[in-house]
Every structure is written in structure tokens, then in C-alpha cells.
Amino acid sequence: MSDTTPSPQDFAATVDQLETIVERLESGELSLEDALGAFEQGVRLTRDAQQRLDSAELKVRALSEDSEGRLNVTPFADSESPKDATDEGKETPPW
Secondary structure, rough: OOOOOOOOOOOHHHHHHHHHHHHHHHHHOOOHHHHHHHHHHHHHHHHHHHHHHHHHHHHHHHHHEEEOOOOOOOOOOOOOOOOOOOHHOOOOOOO
């Protein structure tokens, strides 16, 4: 493994790379030095992935705010069952 910062890649590729690192670490076949290098790379990738998630959340929030800065939450349409009057008010946002 390289000790350099990984080149920018998409989020899914970052997650795949993290999963590979975890599998290598869990195998127990790495030397202490290789395990430490893999762990360091995993930490860098985790930080990068968290920054991407934070950035995506900010974008979603910005796109979802109304003119007064309140979140405008619109639930996904439920195509399988029609919504009746008793379901009103039961929808809650995931945050």
C-alpha cells in the first residue's frame, strides 16, 4: 500500500477500498508495519468519506430549505398503499 494520499475518487470506490483494507487487517496476515500502513490509509479514506458525506448533507439541506431557512420536507410517494386521513402527521423526517 502506498503512504500517499489517495487520488480523488467517487464515494462508492472509497467505501470499496475501505472494505478491502478491513478485510486485509482482519485476515491477520499483515506484518505490523503493513497493518499500520493499511490502518493509516483507512483513517485517511474514512476522513475523506466523512467530508464527502458532510458536504452532500449541506447541499441537500441547502436545496431543501424554503425562503425562510426552514427545511421543506417532502416524503417520498408511497405507490403501494394510498394515504388516508389517519396517516396525516405520522410522517417524520429522518433527522
